[in-house]
Amino acid sequence: MFPEATPDLDKRRAELAPKPAEAFAAFSKAVFAEGALDEKTKQLIAVAVAHVTQCPYCIKGHTKVAHRKGASPQEVMEAVWVAAEMRAGGAYAHSTLALDTLGETHPAGGQH
Template identity: 70%
Template sequence: MPILAPASRNGHSLVATRGRKPHDRLPYPSRSPELIRRRRQLVPDTTAAFEAFSKQVFAAGALDETTKQLIAVAVAHVTQCPYCIDGHTKQASRKGATDEQIMEAIWVAAEMRAGGAYAHSVVALNALDAAHGHSHE
């Protein structure tokens, strides 16, 4: 059964089938070995530094590796990076996170994103007050 992906920014409908990677059904290129190699070749020192930084960030410390991957899953959903969602969901599972924990992390991300919009509504309310000549000070 096909899964319908949301319309892309250019308005075209995107369709995918079950089992395909999330980034394969979005307007993003696949992470081919050639592209990964090219990215590394263009700036090898920076790539190596980033990879070392990433390895350190996700190493066990005050937070265990599973918790760090669950945080990454949530953040990936807020930043809406399909590569990050794919990779960190798999890593969280490999590190022992349950499907339920991963889904709860996603719901935390959803609440935080919605909460941010709600919290910023005071900017809109202040703008409306200013437009209507009202002040709460």
């Protein structure tokens, strides 16, 4: 369904917009560098976020790097479950918008 991510596509993107491509690469390198969080933890966070944003390229790429940085399959799956809970939690939390719209956020007889 999705085209394969290839070095040729990366090269073409860089040719079409070199400055943003360079800036993005530098930003990515800085974000994933060892810091207060180790690289494995940062990659596990990326795996979780990739599942929430539903980017197949990010899921595959960050899962591979997380594994290379020492993440076990169990750690990767736990990160995915955290993503699932947060995605579901977002829907639950946003139900306040629907309830407010329906006038259900105030007790019976209360002001809206």
